[in-house]
Amino acid sequence: MNITASVVSGSTAAAIQEAAALNQRALSLTRQRDFAGAETLYLKALRLKEHHLGREHIETALTTNALGDLYLNMSRLDDAESFLRRAIAVRMHAGPVFDAAVSIELLAQVYEAKGDLRQAKKTRLSNGTADIACGNYTCPGQTFPLEKLSACSGCKSIFYCGKACQQSDWRRHKRACKTA
Secondary structure, eight states: OHHHHHHHHHHHHHHHHHHHHHHHHHHHHHHTTOHHHHHHHHHHHHHHHHHHTOTTSHHHHHHHHHHHHHHHHTTOHHHHHHHHHHHHHHHHHHSOHHHHHHHHHHHHHHHHHTTOHHHHHHHHTTTOSSSEEOSOTTSOSOEEOGGGSEEOTTTSOOEESSHHHHHHHHHHHTTTOTTO
């Protein structure tokens, strides 16, 4: 019985290591803007994680979030919304607060891209006002209370930790902002 358990554990550990390597390769392809190649690798990693860890595991949610982010970059907004909702459902209960806040911000950006700024703001505030991610994707990994953030003066649907982050994100955000 112990031999079987250790074989299963070893098999699962090997699969998870393979999935992690696939995630890293997919991230590299995403940075190179090879979205189709990244999608293939992320989906393979997701299948491995779902099979060995289950759909509700925090490690599975990592890949689910990455796929949502990728689909947002590909303008496959319905797919992005679906995967990000799955990631949020897990991250809200099993992950660090920052991870959930990042998934929520990405989902809000999906609604921005769909032209629904009201839903984008509602999504950003869906986890309360204590732990909100800055709207700038490249902001260092932390969350902020709402009172420490500034809303975009044009649309008031996105929040930034400071002027530098708002300026850095303007190229992306201006497509959805009412002031653009």
